[in-house]
Amino acid sequence: MSRVRRFGITPQKWPQAREKPxxxxxxxxxxxxxxxRSLPALLAGLQGEATVARERNYVTRLILRGTSRRWLRYLDRAAQLALDVAGGHRQGDPQLALAVAHVVLDHDRMLIGLPGNAYYRTAERRKRLAAAIPELEARINTDPWEIS
Structure with a gap:
């Protein structure tokens, strides 16, 4: 029995009631x-020109009024900043970039439990982040002042 019939809602009584999955x-x-919680401060540190308050306000608006697609685009931007630092295309703290990469990668791995295809849409991003993490860790562990 459909939800529409079970609750006595018919298209004549309520035109918006349509049987949709x-x-x-x-x-x-x-x-x-x-x-x-953590990305606004990390991204503000990586971008340099952004303030933590502005990033937090953006994330708050995104959580309250955004959609899944907009959220994934925000994570795309965060991941791209980390990947640019890892690839040497952007100046930035490798520790901050590593933290961003871990946060986004962990989030993307959890998408498998959600309905929809977000997990599959982020497959390429997961691969790129997983490859960038060892590069960032190597840059952090390499101290230019260390005497071997």
Whole structure:
């Protein structure tokens, strides 16, 4: 029995009631809060020109009014900053870039438990981040002042 019939809602009584498959447009909000807590400060440190307050405000608006796609685009931007530092295309603290890479990669791995295809859409990003993490760790562990 459909939800529409079970609750006595018919298209004549309520025209918006159509039989559509159930979608969970807010399921992405149920993932770990780690990205929204730590990414604003990390990204502000990597970007240099951004302030932590501005990044936090952006993330807050995104959480309250955004969509899963907009959230994934925000994580794309965060991951790209970390990848640019790892690849040497951007100046930045490798420790901050490593932290960003770990946060985004952990988040992306959890997407497998959500409905939809977000996990598969982020497959390439996961591969690139997983490859960048050892590069960033090597840069952190290499001290130019260390005498061998």
């Amino acid at each position: 159930f979608r969970a447009p807010t399921a992405w909000l149920g993932l770990t809060p780690e990205p929204e």
